Amino acid sequence: MYDIIKHRRWYYIFSTLVIIPGLLIMLYSMLTIGTPFRLAIDFTGGSLWELRFSQPIPPGEMVSFFQSQGINDVNVHTIGNPNTLVIRTKPLDPAEKQQLLTAIEQQFGEKPVELQFRAVGPTVGKEVTRTAFIAVLMASLVILGFIIWAFRQVDHPVRYGVSAIIAMIHDVLVASAFFSLMGFIAGWEVDALFLTALLTVIGFSVQDTIVVFDRIRENSRRRKGESFEVIANRSLLETMQRSIATQINAMFVMIALLLFGGVTIRQFIATMFVGMLSGTYSSIFIATPLLVSWNNREGIFGWFGGRKKARPKKASV
Amino acid sequence: MQSRNNLVLVIIVLLVALATYIALPIDHPDWFNRIVAPHQKDDPNALTLRLGLDLQGGTQIQLMPDLPEGQTATEEELDRARAIIERRVNGLGVNESLVQTGKDRIIVALPGVEDPDAAIETLRGTGQLEFVDLGDTPLPAGSQINTTLGPAPNPVNDKVYETIMTGDKLKNVDVRRDPNTQKPYIAFELTKEGSEIFGKYSGDNIGKYLAIVMDKTILSAPVIRAKITDAGIIEGDFTVEEAQNLAIQMKYGALPVPLKVVDVRTIGPSLGEDSIRRSLLAGTIGVIVVLLFMLAYYRLPGFIADLALLSFVSFNIALYKIIPVVLTLPGIAGFLLTTGTAVDANILIFERMREELRAGRSLTSAVEAGFSRAWTSILDSNLSTILTGLILLYFGSNFGASVVQGFAVTLIIGVLVSMFTAVFATRTFMRFMIQYFAEPLKSKLSWFSV
Numbered sequence: 001m002y003d004i005i006k007h008r009r010w011y012y013i014f015s016t017l018v019i020i021p022g023l024l025i026m027l028y029s030m031l032t033i034g035t036p037f038r039l040a041i042d043f044t045g046g047s048l049w050e051l052r053f054s055q056p057i058p059p060g061e062m063v064s065f066f067q068s069q070g071i072n073d074v075n076v077h078t079i080g081n082p083n084t085l086v087i088r089t090k091p092l093d094p095a096e097k098q099q100l101l102t103a104i105e106q107q108f109g110e111k112p113v114e115l116q117f118r119a120v121g122p123t124v125g126k127e128v129t130r131t132a133f134i135a136v137l138m139a140s141l142v143i144l145g146f147i148i149w150a151f152r153q154v155d156h157p158v159r160y161g162v163s164a165i166i167a168m169i170h171d172v173l174v175a176s177a178f179f180s181l182m183g184f185i186a187g188w189e190v191d192a193l194f195l196t197a198l199l200t201v202i203g204f205s206v207q208d209t210i211v212v213f214d215r216i217r218e219n220s221r222r223r224k225g226e227s228f229e230v231i232a233n234r235s236l237l238e239t240m241q242r243s244i245a246t247q248i249n250a251m252f253v254m255i256a257l258l259l260f261g262g263v264t265i266r267q268f269i270a271t272m273f274v275g276m277l278s279g280t281y282s283s284i285f286i287a288t289p290l291l292v293s294w295n296n297r298e299g300i301f302g303w304f305g306g307r308k309k310a311r312p313k314k315a316s317v
Numbered sequence: 318m319q320s321r322n323n324l325v326l327v328i329i330v331l332l333v334a335l336a337t338y339i340a341l342p343i344d345h346p347d348w349f350n351r352i353v354a355p356h357q358k359d360d361p362n363a364l365t366l367r368l369g370l371d372l373q374g375g376t377q378i379q380l381m382p383d384l385p386e387g388q389t390a391t392e393e394e395l396d397r398a399r400a401i402i403e404r405r406v407n408g409l410g411v412n413e414s415l416v417q418t419g420k421d422r423i424i425v426a427l428p429g430v431e432d433p434d435a436a437i438e439t440l441r442g443t444g445q446l447e448f449v450d451l452g453d454t455p456l457p458a459g460s461q462i463n464t465t466l467g468p469a470p471n472p473v474n475d476k477v478y479e480t481i482m483t484g485d486k487l488k489n490v491d492v493r494r495d496p497n498t499q500k501p502y503i504a505f506e507l508t509k510e511g512s513e514i515f516g517k518y519s520g521d522n523i524g525k526y527l528a529i530v531m532d533k534t535i536l537s538a539p540v541i542r543a544k545i546t547d548a549g550i551i552e553g554d555f556t557v558e559e560a561q562n563l564a565i566q567m568k569y570g571a572l573p574v575p576l577k578v579v580d581v582r583t584i585g586p587s588l589g590e591d592s593i594r595r596s597l598l599a600g601t602i603g604v605i606v607v608l609l610f611m612l613a614y615y616r617l618p619g620f621i622a623d624l625a626l627l628s629f630v631s632f633n634i635a636l637y638k639i640i641p642v643v644l645t646l647p648g649i650a651g652f653l654l655t656t657g658t659a660v661d662a663n664i665l666i667f668e669r670m671r672e673e674l675r676a677g678r679s680l681t682s683a684v685e686a687g688f689s690r691a692w693t694s695i696l697d698s699n700l701s702t703i704l705t706g707l708i709l710l711y712f713g714s715n716f717g718a719s720v721v722q723g724f725a726v727t728l729i730i731g732v733l734v735s736m737f738t739a740v741f742a743t744r745t746f747m748r749f750m751i752q753y754f755a756e757p758l759k760s761k762l763s764w765f766s767v
Contacts, residue, residue, distance in 0.1 A: 050588075093578070094434035115588040117433070121381075121579035135712040142704050150697050193647060196709060196721050200654070200728070203705030207658075207698035211665065214694040242661075242668045245614065249607050249664070250657040256603035257650060262592040264371070265646050272654075 005233040008289035015170060015286060022177025029180050036176070038183040040191035041088065043129050045122030049087040049097075051104075051112035056082035065107055069100060077187055080263060084115065091119045132195050136172075139199055140165060143206050150210070154217050159294050164209045167279075167287035171205040172198060175275035182267070193268040201275030208246075208283035212239050216288070228295045232288050240284070247280045322748045329742050333628040339364060340634035354639050362413070364638045368428075369645030369723060372593050374586030375428035378437055381421060383467060383577035389421075394573040397485075399423050401572055405440055422579065433583045445575045446484025446567055448515070451526035451538055458553065460535050462528070467575055469533035478528070481518050483573070486511030490567045492560045493550075501560040503551040505567070512547045520544040531567075596649045603653055604630065607660055615667050617764040621746045622663040622739070629659045629731075629738040636730055645723035655731025658702065662739035665691040674765060680758060681751055688744050695740060699732050706732070 026036035041048050059076040062085055066074040075088040092100070097117070105111045144161045151157040175198060182188040215235035223231060254276075257269045294301045339345070339353060350363040357363035370377050380402070382390035390398075395418055402423055403416040415426040430436050449464050456462065461469035463477045489506040507515055519527075519541050528538040529551055537553035553560075608626060611619040633652055637644060670687030678686065709725035751758070758764065 052587075094437045098434055113585060113587060114583065115585045117581065117583040119578070119581040121577070131712055135708060138712070139705055139708045142708060143701055146701060146704055150700075192721055196647060196724050199705055199709050200724075203702045206701045206705075210698045210701060211694045214697055218690070218693075238672065239668075242664050245664045245668070246657070246661040249610060249660045250654070252606040252610065253603040253653050253657055256606065257599045257653065259599070260595055260602060261599035261650075262595045262646055264588075264592065265650055268647065269650065 001234065001237065003233055004236050004284070005229055005289055005292050008285075008293060011285040011289055015282070019170065019173050019177070022173055022180070025177055025184070026180045029183065037180050037190040037194075038188065040189035041118060041120045042191045043132075045091060045120050047087075047089050047092045047097075047119045048116070049089070049092075049118075050084060050114070050116035051087065052081075052084045052115050053108065053112045054083065054110060057085055057108060059085060062087060065104070066100075069103060091121055093119075132192075135195065136198065136202075139202050140168065143168070143202065147206070147210070147213075151213065151217060154220065159291060160213050163287045163290040163294065164206055164213070166290060167209050167282040168202055168205045170282045170286055171201050171275050171278040174278040175201050175271050178274045179267075179271055182270075188267050193265065194271060197268050197271040197275065200272055201279060204250075204276055205279035205282065208243065208279050209287045211242065212236060212283050212288055213291075215239050216291070229292050232292050236284055236288055243280055243284060247276070250276055319752055322745060322752065326745050326749050329628075329745055333631060333742075336628070336631040336635035339638055340631045342366070354641075357641065366634070366638055367641050367643045368589075368593070369643045369648065370426055370428055370582070370589075371584050371646045372589050372596075372644065373428055374584050374589035375426065376430050376433035376436065376581065376583045378425045378427070378440060378578060378582075379419070379580035380423045380425070380440070380576040381579045383575040385467070390574045395421070395423065397573045398576060402440060402576075411436070423576070429586065433581075437578060437581060440578075445532050445572050446487075447480045447530045448482045449528040449530050449535075450479045450481055450518070450522070451528045453525060455526045455538050455540075456528065456535055458535050458537050461533050462530065462535065464530065464533065467533075472533075481527075482511060482514050484567060485573045486514065487567060490564045492557065492564050494557075500552070501555065501557045502553075503560055503564055503567070504548065505551070506548045507546070515549075516544060516546040592646055596646065600649065600653055604656060607656060611660060611663070615663075615765075617750075617758075618663075618667045618670065618747070621743055621750070622660065622667070624746065625663065625738045625743045626656065626659060628742060629656065629734055632734045632738060633727075633731060636734065637727075640730075642726055642730070643723065644727075647721070648723035648727045651724040651727035652731055655728060655735055658699065658732055659735035659739045662691070662695045662699075662735055663743060665694055666740070666743070671765065674762060680755060680762075680765075684744075684747050684751055688740070688747075692740070695736070699736060702732050703729055 029036050029038075059078060062076045063074055066072075066076075066087070066089065071089050073090055077086055078084060079086055101111075101114075144165050147161040147164050148157045151160045154160070179188060179190065179194060183190075212235060215238055216232055219226075219231045219235050219238075220228075223234075226234075251273070254269055254273045258266060258273070261269065293299060345353075345364050351358055354363055380398075382395065382398075384390065399416055399418045402425060406414045406416055406425060406427070411427045411430050413428050415424075417424045417426075425440060427433070427436055445466075447464055447466060449462065456473065460473045461471050463469050463472045463475070464480045465477060466480050466483070468477075486508050487505050488508045488511070491504045492501055493504050494501050523541050523543065525541055526538050527541050529536045537551055539552060604626070608623045611622045611626070613619070615622065633655075636642070642648070666687045669691045670683050673683035673686045674680070706725045706729040709721055710729070712721070
């Protein structure tokens with residue numbers, strides 16, 4: 001039987017090597033733009049205006065045009081198509097918007113197609129940021145509570161809950177770091193959909209972990225003679241096929257959405273994709289090894305008192 | 318046991334047929350709609366798939382009370398404001414418009430509206446009527462002034478005038494004509510509360526100027542000639558038509574609290590069409606690839622899982638039509654993700670079955686063991702997804718309304734339906750098959766990919 005658990009230190013090191021640079025990117029982002037991600041107008045307030053012209057318009061020209069209209073705080077970029085400009089400014093009211101549209105028509109010689117317009121007031125933005133934070137915190141607590149309840153009949157249900165939550169935080173950090181990085185590379189901005197992606201990653205990450213933990217729970221009952229480490233490893237191998245098959249299926253759906261789905265949800269799907277990849281990885285290589293490390297009182301788990309590092313012969317779960 | 322399974326199978330097949338019929342994009346007969354969706358009986362669009370603004374194009378506007386720091390609108394005020402906004406929206410003549418109140422805001426959805434900017438102006442521009450104390454100095458009609466209820470966009474001076482009363486204290490408004498001059502004027506009656514406030518003020522301020530102000534703009538500024546208690550008139554230099562418009566605004570436009578637009582989201586129809594086309598393509602390709610994968614990987618059970626997945630799709634669409642669920646782009650993503658969950662349940666079961674078969678169990682007991690052993694994993698993991706969905710639903714009203722909620726709703730429905738199709742229906746199919754084909758299948762274990 002292949003021993004996955006044995007190499008657990010390497011998985012911890014690997015994850016640390018992924019997460020530390022991710023944290024550094026977010027830190028760098030904090031230092032340069034003040035937030036770990038570029039924030040969309042959902043959070044900052046402002047307007048987002050997507051206009052399609054019949055020919056390419058250089059974003060720089062549009063910026064100077066807005067400045068000539070007295071709107072200095074303006075950011076223009078293209079997505080996918082050089083004919084389509086995304087213009088971000090302060091919140092515009094309908095009258096201002098109409099004036100600008102007329103002026104644009106005069107300046108650029110055509111009336112653009114308004115693909116999308118969004119305006120968010122600044123007070124709403126602040127409130128959204130607060131609620132978003134509470135939502136992620138709430139989700140973590142509810143899931144922690146749920147796991148402790150679901151595993152209430154085994155020894156140390158709290159360990160299962162905490163290990164699953166650590167794996168979940170792992171996935172949230174990976175997905176966030178990915179998004180922060182894409183903020184620098186492609187100008188991605190955090191909006192309400194990013195939060196949805198993050199919360200879904202949380203849900204599915206825990207789902208994957210629970211499937212493995214469930215098998216550990218069952219095997220502990222059936223194989224009382226084996227050490228916890230052996231049981232954990234056996235459970236991982238037994239659920240491996242399922243983890244891979246499920247991951248492949250989810251990937252099919254998400255790749256189809258990425259390639260053929262609407263542009264507006266592409267960032268949302270990509271974030272979810274990275275998060276779910278991390279979720280499958282962490283349920284196998286983080287959550288379960290953590291349970292074993294805790295059981296054996298390795299490293300920081302030794303601080304929690306109790307038995308010595310020498311592993312108990314009897315399965316203690 | 319066996320005959321019971323056959324009965325269940327017949328019921329499932331009938332349900333799938335029914336769901337597929339509902340899911341089909343056709344006009345269903347009226348009697349059918351009345352039976353399947355009695356709560357939609359007065360709706361001409363009963364049992365059609367409702368598309369969100371991001372798919373069909375349109376504008377969503379969020380309005381919030383615009384009050385000085387520290388003051389909040391009561392639920393009742395917000396509800397009255399909603400009723401007024403709803404009347405104005407109906408006046409715009411937009412099909413299937415929707416006005417709802419959120420926790421502290423009013424959300425207006427205007428699908429397919431041609432000129433969103435004009436619509437926004439109509440919604441928020443009109444309607445806050447105030448009676449303002451001008452003191453000894455008159456101001457011409459058309460001047461904008463700051464009042465104690467809030468500042469004007471372009472005030473004629475820096476002074477903040479005191480608001481005596483707002484338009485919600487009006488009971489009745491009419492246009493009449495002066496019998497001598499034929500000039501139109503507006504006659505109004507006050508509520509009991511209004512009479513008390515206005516009676517006291519006008520009694521104390523005879524000879525002073527009173528401004529009737531609509532949205533910070535003075536409509537007229539008459540001198541108070543006598544104490545006015547329960548009824549009064551407004552004279553001004555207006556035509557009959559103008560007077561009538563003004564009366565309508567006073568009657569229906571009297572918002573209990575001033576509102577400001579805090580969020581506008583407009584999706585052009587071309588982007589909406591593009592999104593529908595792309596989502597359909599992505600969804601179809603995604604589902605087909607999953608169907609092929611399951612068939613190739615699990616063979617015979619995979620084929621049954623494919624049948625279950627197709628009925629999963631039918632059930633979901635049918636439920637969207639019955640409930641009804643407004644389908645948005647994130648909503649479609651939520652649905653497609655749950656196809657993954659549905660398939661995951663089957664994978665868990667089949668992997669378990671395979672293990673049992675390899676351990677030398679008989680086909681019948683391996684199938685039963687596969688389902689019963691996988692069930693706790695499926696239940697626990699699906700419960701955690703549903704919990705996440707509920708949290709999204711609860712907090713969703715705060716970020717961008719329908720965007721997050723649309724996703725959460727299809728996610729929750731999908732997970733619940735998947736427990737029915739991927740576990741219950743698949744098990745019934747499998748039992749049926751084994752019951753009649755157990756002998757020939759015994760030598761064909763490779764069909765179970767063992």
